[in-house]
Amino acid sequence: MRVIVYTDGAARGNPGRGGYGAVLSCVTPSGKEHVLELSRGYERTTNNRMELLAAIVALEALKRPCEVELHSDSQYVVNAFNKHWVEGWQRRGWQTSQKKPVKNIDLWKRLLAAKEPHRVTFMWVKGHAGHPLNERCDQLATSAADSGTLDIDTGFVEGDAD
Template sequence: MDVSLYSDGSSRGNPGPGGYGTILRYRAPSGTVHEKEFSAGFSCTTNNRMELLGAIVGLEALKRPCNVTLYSDSQYLVNAFNQNWVAGWLKRGWKNAQKQPVKNVDLWKRLLAAKEPHTVTFVWVKGHAGHAENERCDALATAAADNPACHQVDAGFRA
């Protein structure tokens, strides 16, 4: 199964209220397009955490191994895989090149577990540049960030 995953994260302040938006899209052999959207808001988090969580939620929603093309405007997310940062972090025991602890390690570990059954290609897209799915994910993420009535607690966030 070939799946397109689009995700974006938002934070009003960094840290501050935040949210993610994700779209999963699959075209069946019949030509029928199946699409599902996800979003959630959090009372206090960071933009990078929301970028990661958007990708995680999309991958965790897949019920069988897939070929996934993951589109994100987050260089933090995309470069971690395309420039092999994750491999270095693992080799150094979750330390970055400066020997400091990797930030958001709880989400990086969750992302690696969610990614494991799939073949994932990471593609960077320029944010706020008219990419329809990225714009939709941004709208979902910002709406979630701006809706305190629906906010959850980001249990892994550390100020």
């Protein structure tokens, strides 16, 4: 099954209230299109954490191995895979090339686990440039961040802003 995914994260302050949005779409063998929208808001988090979480929850929503085309306006997320940063971090024991601990390690490990059963291609899309699905993800993320129902980002570490 081929799935097209768009994701976005948002933060009101960095750190501050945040949210993520994801839109997944696929066409079944019978030709029926299925679309799933996901979003959630958090009390205190960062933009990068929300960008990561959007990709994670989208991949975790898939119930069987899929070929996934994941579009994100986050170069942080896309370049981590396309420029092989993640492999370098793992080789160095989750340290950057500057020998500093990788930020958001909890979410990077969760993302690696979420993508494991799938063939995922990460594609960068320019944010706020009028692409309908990217704009929809932004709307989902910002609405979640602005909602009155906010969860706790248990992995957020104060002073660890991106």
